[in-house]
Amino acid sequence: MRRFAPRAVLLGLAAPVGALVFAVLVCAVVLAATGHSLFDTIDAMVTAAQRPRTFVNSLNSATQYYLAAIAVAIGFRMKLFNIGVDGQYRLAAMLSAALAGATWMEGLPSVLRITMTIVAAMLVGAAWAGVAALLKVTRGISEVISTIMLNAIATYLVSYLLNPARLAEERPGSNNIGTRPITEGGQVGGIPVSGSSSDLFGLVFLAAAVGFAYWFVLSRTRFGFELKATGLSESAAVASGISVKKMVLLSMLLSGAVAGLVGLPQLLGSSHEYSLDFPPGIGFIGIAVALLGRNHPIGMALAAVLWGLLDNSANALDLAGVPREIVGIMQGVIVLSVVIAYELVRRYRVRTEQREVGKALGSTRDPAADGPKDDNREEASA
Amino acid sequence: MPTEPAGGEPAPAVELTGITKRFPGVVANSDVNITVRPGTVHALVGENGAGKSTLMKILYGMQQPDEGVIAVHGAPVVFASPADAIGAGIGMVHQHFMLADNLTVLENVVLGSEPGSAVALDFAAARRRIRDISDSYGLNVDPDRLVDELGVGERQRVEILKVLYRGARTLILDEPTAVLVPQEVDELFGNLRELKAEGLTILFISHKLDEVLSVADDITVIRRGTTVASVSPKEVTARKLAELMVGTALPVPELRESTVTDRPVLTVTGLTVTGADGRRVLDDVSFTIHAGEVLGIAGVEGNGQAELVEALMGIRAPAAGRIALGGRDITRLPTRRRREAGMGYIPEDRHRQGVVLESTLWENRVLGHQTRKPSSRGPLIDIRAAKADTERIVRDYDVRTPNIDVHASALSGGNQQKLIVGREMSADPVLLIASHPTRGVDVGAQAAIWDHIRRARAEHLAVLLISADLDELIGMSDSLSVILRGRLVADHDPATVTPEQLGSAMTGAEGED
Numbered sequence: 001m002r003r004f005a006p007r008a009v010l011l012g013l014a015a016p017v018g019a020l021v022f023a024v025l026v027c028a029v030v031l032a033a034t035g036h037s038l039f040d041t042i043d044a045m046v047t048a049a050q051r052p053r054t055f056v057n058s059l060n061s062a063t064q065y066y067l068a069a070i071a072v073a074i075g076f077r078m079k080l081f082n083i084g085v086d087g088q089y090r091l092a093a094m095l096s097a098a099l100a101g102a103t104w105m106e107g108l109p110s111v112l113r114i115t116m117t118i119v120a121a122m123l124v125g126a127a128w129a130g131v132a133a134l135l136k137v138t139r140g141i142s143e144v145i146s147t148i149m150l151n152a153i154a155t156y157l158v159s160y161l162l163n164p165a166r167l168a169e170e171r172p173g174s175n176n177i178g179t180r181p182i183t184e185g186g187q188v189g190g191i192p193v194s195g196s197s198s199d200l201f202g203l204v205f206l207a208a209a210v211g212f213a214y215w216f217v218l219s220r221t222r223f224g225f226e227l228k229a230t231g232l233s234e235s236a237a238v239a240s241g242i243s244v245k246k247m248v249l250l251s252m253l254l255s256g257a258v259a260g261l262v263g264l265p266q267l268l269g270s271s272h273e274y275s276l277d278f279p280p281g282i283g284f285i286g287i288a289v290a291l292l293g294r295n296h297p298i299g300m301a302l303a304a305v306l307w308g309l310l311d312n313s314a315n316a317l318d319l320a321g322v323p324r325e326i327v328g329i330m331q332g333v334i335v336l337s338v339v340i341a342y343e344l345v346r347r348y349r350v351r352t353e354q355r356e357v358g359k360a361l362g363s364t365r366d367p368a369a370d371g372p373k374d375d376n377r378e379e380a381s382a
Numbered sequence: 383m384p385t386e387p388a389g390g391e392p393a394p395a396v397e398l399t400g401i402t403k404r405f406p407g408v409v410a411n412s413d414v415n416i417t418v419r420p421g422t423v424h425a426l427v428g429e430n431g432a433g434k435s436t437l438m439k440i441l442y443g444m445q446q447p448d449e450g451v452i453a454v455h456g457a458p459v460v461f462a463s464p465a466d467a468i469g470a471g472i473g474m475v476h477q478h479f480m481l482a483d484n485l486t487v488l489e490n491v492v493l494g495s496e497p498g499s500a501v502a503l504d505f506a507a508a509r510r511r512i513r514d515i516s517d518s519y520g521l522n523v524d525p526d527r528l529v530d531e532l533g534v535g536e537r538q539r540v541e542i543l544k545v546l547y548r549g550a551r552t553l554i555l556d557e558p559t560a561v562l563v564p565q566e567v568d569e570l571f572g573n574l575r576e577l578k579a580e581g582l583t584i585l586f587i588s589h590k591l592d593e594v595l596s597v598a599d600d601i602t603v604i605r606r607g608t609t610v611a612s613v614s615p616k617e618v619t620a621r622k623l624a625e626l627m628v629g630t631a632l633p634v635p636e637l638r639e640s641t642v643t644d645r646p647v648l649t650v651t652g653l654t655v656t657g658a659d660g661r662r663v664l665d666d667v668s669f670t671i672h673a674g675e676v677l678g679i680a681g682v683e684g685n686g687q688a689e690l691v692e693a694l695m696g697i698r699a700p701a702a703g704r705i706a707l708g709g710r711d712i713t714r715l716p717t718r719r720r721r722e723a724g725m726g727y728i729p730e731d732r733h734r735q736g737v738v739l740e741s742t743l744w745e746n747r748v749l750g751h752q753t754r755k756p757s758s759r760g761p762l763i764d765i766r767a768a769k770a771d772t773e774r775i776v777r778d779y780d781v782r783t784p785n786i787d788v789h790a791s792a793l794s795g796g797n798q799q800k801l802i803v804g805r806e807m808s809a810d811p812v813l814l815i816a817s818h819p820t821r822g823v824d825v826g827a828q829a830a831i832w833d834h835i836r837r838a839r840a841e842h843l844a845v846l847l848i849s850a851d852l853d854e855l856i857g858m859s860d861s862l863s864v865i866l867r868g869r870l871v872a873d874h875d876p877a878t879v880t881p882e883q884l885g886s887a888m889t890g891a892e893g894e895d
Contacts, residue, residue, distance in 0.1 A: 240750035241718030
């Protein structure tokens with residue numbers, strides 16, 4: 001009811017928009033200091049973003065960023081910091097690519113093949129995150145430390161497996177090496193967009209479904225309620241009969257399972273194999289997008305699209321003679337300032353709410369009863 | 383407008399004029415006027431939540447008033463921080479001690495104002511000064527003892543010494559007797575008289591009227607954030623003072639007729655809990671609570687009450703013993719199953735265990751009841767039913783809030799507590815574990831909470847009541863046990879026991895060591 005009051009929406013938007021404006025200002029200073037024109041830069045990026053191809057590529061990037069952001073956000077809602085999304089998705093993409101490309105899979109119906117690939121990716125991601133969860137639950141090891149280490153281990157594990165002697169084959173004529181290419185039946189076709197040479201990933205719908213499931217589980221189910229309560233106050237959760245260890249385990253497994261999906265739109269929609277040039281680092285982008293989108297399913301979607309647009313229009317900057325690194329600076333500043341901005345907005349919201357409750361009830365929450373009439377007291381007019 | 387001391391009358395040690403503090407959501411101070419004569423004990427009385435603590439925080443520089451003037455010895459001052467207040471000779475002894483257990487008295491006292499140069503500490507000089515202060519005010523504090531070894535009364539004297547060491551001439555004592563048993567209170571009052579005799583001024587905050595009448599020279603009554611009367615203890619009775627505080631007659635905790643049945647609800651046998659260091663924090667505790675019975679547990683805080691409650695709720699695993707609810711062994715059941723079996727829980731620390739401050743009221747209604755109707759339906763949260771039931775609690779338990787979509791953090795402590803009580807009663811519990819159920823709530827809410835417990839007791843609810851308020855314990859209990867160092871050491875009949883007798887038992891002055 002009151003939640004959708006215009007002011008609440010404005011407050012919700014204040015932080016990200018403020019951070020964005022601040023980031024643009026910082027970039028303007030950097031550009032001015034390095035002797036570049038702000039307007040040329042903006043012009044180049046806007047022109048690029050208007051090209052259908054750039055736009056489609058942005059949405060494709062956003063699809064993966066969104067999945068990574070949800071994986072991170074599941075942890076965030078529990079006050080768990082899953083930095084390991086990166087390792088989880090790379091390992092999951094690699095192993096599921098090997099599965100999807102396997103010769104014996106070719107005889108299976110397409111739907112089954114794709115489903116198996118997706119499930120396998122989720123299981124691998126969950127298992128890799130599960131290692132960190134088990135360490136935390138049984139030995140009290142911070143998931144921050146263990147997931148960072150597991151990222152490194154995943155990197156080496158992937159390069160160990162990505163070897164002609166094991167799961168990969170060499171690409172003749174190049175020094176690239178990759179898993180056996182996934183044949184047509186195992187691929188997910190793209191959606192052609194007029195004017196664009198690249199297609200929209202078919203698995204964009206998977207990302208949307210995951211986003212919906214994330215919203216539904218968190219806001220409508222008992223499990224989601226317990227997850228949120230645990231994140232907000234572990235001691236209150238324990239007193240309410242919530243097993244914190246179980247919640248840690250389950251939420252890490254879920255986070256890992258979603259992380260496992262991150263590489264799939266690219267894998268099944270465009271690369272069709274896991275090779276040395278498979279895009280890395282999406283897990284870390286997911287952290288930034290989750291922060292910017294405030295763990296909110298729609299907020300994160302908008303943040304993911306923004307991130308995708310920034311990334312893909314950066315290419316155009318080189319042509320305009322502006323170093324593309326300016327986009328990296330902008331993204332960094334956005335993340336830093338949005339964290340501060342959200343905290344400021346949160347404090348402001350708590351204060352105004354307390355003040356309004358106080359006002360609605362009379363300044364001293366007096367049940368009327370008796371006493372001298374408070375003429376010099378601030379009384380609510382409404 | 384400097385107010386010069388006029389004639390022979392010395393300027394007030396502290397004078398507060400027209401102090402107003404608007405404070406979000408909770409009691410504000412409005413137009414507070416207090417004049418504290420130098421060399422006196424001045425008591426500030428008022429019920430919980432009347433605004434005493436806010437006022438003292440303003441005087442101690444922890445908060446700034448929106449309006450009004452503070453004058454010290456006739457000169458107006460502005461305190462931006464406690465350091466300014468200390469600079470003006472005003473020191474505060476907090477209700478909760480702020481001492482490091484593993485340091486000596488000496489180290490604790492000098493902490494933050496270390497003597498000597500930046501490189502070398504001059505402990506010898508500090509030790510001399512502490513001895514001097516201790517001797518001249520009769521505080522009887524040995525600077526070289528470890529704080530860990532000291533009792534509550536001694537710790538409090540260390541706190542007082544700490545403030546004196548920093549040069550305070552006016553001491554604010556915030557509810558100093560709340561943590562003391564009656565005998566220690568007498569000692570404290572002896573110290574206060576000594577300090578007064580040496581020319582110090584004491585501002586004494588309390589809501590215990592007998593104490594105030596015995597120690598104070600002047601009394602200021604504060605009610606709902608404003609000063610309503612200044613009286614001399616010679617002219618008022620405790621009854622009159624109580625009426626000034628409350629505005630109406632004081633509610634009394636009492637049970638009318640016994641509703642105790644012979645049907646045991648909670649049977650605890652040999653319950654033992656060990657701490658992290660292997661020490662027994664709860665040692666072989668056995669008791670039975672019957673349907674319709676309130677069992678009160680009296681004890682100085684930290685004697686195993688928290689562990690007992692957590693063991694009963696399944697939050698802490700016992701080392702030995704058996705807990706049975708209505709004949710069914712629940713010793714190994716997790717908290718949720720115990721709650722589902724009909725255990726309600728009013729925790730001691732509502733912000734830690736009772737509510738999630740950043741959640742809305744209706745979400746807090748679901749908390750702890752997320753597996754039961756009307757909060758949930760199968761695996762789904764039934765938002766509509768939960769909200770409707772929250773509306774009912776807000777109505778029936780008089781939770782003052784504009785709506786149920788505000789966050790719990792926006793409510794005052796008393797209203798949060800009423801919401802918790804309403805929630806825990808809503809599932810028709812068979813057993814209620816109530817830990818300090820009326821701590822920090824105003825008198826109206828206190829009476830209401832007592833009423834709810836009484837009504838539920840009449841309907842055969844069994845209650846375990848833990849409280850630091852001896853009047854509440856004696857008035858509300860059908861039977862009373864005293865807990866000391868993790869053991870139940872004595873049983874008393876609430877119909878005949880006096881607070882003094884309970885106090886003795888609580889410190890182990892009678893019975894075993």
